[in-house]
Amino acid sequence: MIKIERIPPPPELTEDITKELREKYEQDGTSVWNKGYIKRDLLTMSSNKCSYCECLVNEESKYMEVEHFYPKNDYPDLVIEWSNLLPSCKRCNVNKLDYDPNVEPIINPCDIDPKEHLGMRLYRLIGKDNIGKNTIDILYLNEMERLVLPRFLIGNQTQDSLDDILNKITMYQQGVTNGTRNRNIIVNGFKNLLKQGMPDKEYAATVSTVLLNDCKYSECKDLLIQLNLWDDELIELEITLSNVKLETL
Template sequence: MIRLHKGPPPDILVNKAAEWTKEYKDALAAKTMTDTIRYRYRHADIKLALRRDSHNKCIYCESDIGFGQIDHIHPVTKCPDEIVLWENLALVCPECNTHKSDYHAPTEPLINPFVHEPSAHLLFLGSMVVAVLGDAMGLRTLKQMNLNRWDLIQKRTKRLERLVPLIEQWRAHPDGATKTILRNAIRDEASDAMDYAATVRAYLKGVLGWDHPPDASAPDTAVATSG
């Protein structure tokens, strides 16, 4: 999980959010709900904007997802006013959507990567994730979302296995243009758009001492010769 930032809402929400919310609440009260009213938030323009904001990954586990599902960060069963609230919509994988279910505890929230800095609450140790010692939000999120489920451990492991040969090539080259190119390629592996970026960033920090984002003021040779 990495820190994410909400971009502007799509025009369809700017123009229709209030109308759709009222329509949903009226149908809920009158028990005349239809799929059209219930699933307005699945509009193609909304999903496209959500893909942009999450880098086409699940906001929780960082799995690269094809179709994906639109999740309400605050479940609409408990927050009907937020049925199409832009800040309440996010792209998630089916597994995380199932694990999150209708969890809602305003005084004990899960990590919302659009609001919180995940690295302040979770530590990525190889392919595993642990909560920062004594951090209740990290612990809740880790357990509720089951962030150490077996399929995720396998995917993170394979992600690191793909990274290691690139690091070995970088280490084998003397200082120069090739080493710099390889260094930049390694840095790219930790970019927001890459799957399991939090895992990669923690690995690079632990093995090479590299921070993300890199310190722009540091000389290139100092970064290139680290480790």
């Protein structure tokens, strides 16, 4: 889970339309939130990811559902309120059901930075406090097959890529390989690896955490600095990764 910046409501969701849809729901329980423009902008806001588990919700069997952070049955006045809507995969939405965060708080990633309450250990999320623990339990964020295994697979792939790039940098630094072509392969390959941990990527929290906590990342960075290949883009990528990664507990 990562921090999500809430964007303005869809232009179609005017005050009059919001009032009309809210009254419609209160009258007959119609699913007034299932509007194309609402789903469109929620997906834009989360880069097509579930706001809780970070899986891509435009993949087959992972279709997106409109999640009401404060449950619509208990808070009908918020049923179409933009600040109460989040994009969710079906798995997370079903697990959360009608849970009321006002009873025991959980993380709303648009309001709270998840890394304040969550850490990671062996691809499992760890609650740093009660809010983190509640969030993990309510959303079942350590489900082995659906979440922990995908985190492991992408983390293992990240480490394999890091090994390969470190080997290339070492050979370049030792003069075994040289020239513009090999230099570009190294620098662009390292940048592409870091980009896999950007906020718009699936399981960004996992990738950024694996990368920045691996000693081989530091080795790559030190060698690139020695070779005068650590540029402004790499600096910016590392800053973004640092803002996304979770503490290893």
